[in-house]
Amino acid sequence: MFTASDNQALDNIMKSRRICRKFTDQVPDKKDVEAVVTAGRMAPYASISSGDVDVFRHFYVIFRDNPLLEKIDKLIKDQTILDLAILKEEMAEDKFLQKYGVALEKMWFNVAENGLPVFPNPPCLIVLAEWRGARRAERQSLAHTIQNMWLKATALNLDFNMISPLESMWDNQEFCDLFGLPVGKYGFHGCIIGYKEAERLTSKPISDQVHWL
Ligand SMILES: Cc1cc2nc3c(=O)[nH]c(=O)nc-3n(C[C@H](O)[C@H](O)[C@H](O)COP(=O)(O)O)c2cc1C
Secondary structure, three states, rough: OOHHHHHHHHHHHHHHOOOOEOOOOOOOOOOHHHHHHHHOEEHHHEEOHHHHOOOEEEEEEEOOOOOOOHHHHHHHHHOOOOOOOOHHHHHHOOHHHHOOOOHHHHHHHOOOOOOOOOOOOOOOOEEEEEOOOOOOHHHHHHHHHHHHHHHHHHHHEEEEEHHHHHHHHHHHHHHHOOOOOOOEEEEEEEEEEEEOOOOOOOOOOOOOOOOOO
């Protein structure tokens, strides 16, 4: 049974969770990184597909100054050029994207040119890979995994950034080769953990969106 103070602690952690977009050079302790990964391992998974392989979820921990980071930085830029070309093709046809896609197009253009602001040498990158299975539910499972890791990092007073562009790497041969995974069979996500350099950005206030019908 959980106590009222356990419950309060959970609320405090959820309220404190924030995105961090600028990190100091300080590398987090290996013990803390292990705890964050363990939290990710506890996240739910799509059981019907998980039995297809011995290991359905992998975590690759890459600390600052590892040459792999530069390779990943370049692969993110290259992949974003491809993603941007597809977005532009879709925008030519799709009225919704014409109206709402401009900010995304601008952001991807910037990433294609300059890379992500947290690269090329973040304090600690964790790449997550999830078996796709017949259900193709890997993106949901990865989101649960990221959330567990984010809350644990917050509880450890670490700061956290999501690396969503890694979601496009599922069919990127060079990226899959870095981890010895077969191309097309695993979905990816990733996060950076470390310590924030700047004050956290102010998020939109949580408004009253609950409708009790
Ligand atoms: C599906 C999804 C993808 C996201 N991808 C990124 C990302 O790639 N990079 C990033 O810096 N933040 C990313 N975020 C974080 C959001 O920008 C952030 O959660 C939002 O601005 C609210 O701020 P807060 O998390 O501090 O409350 C993502 C969030 C979601 C839900």
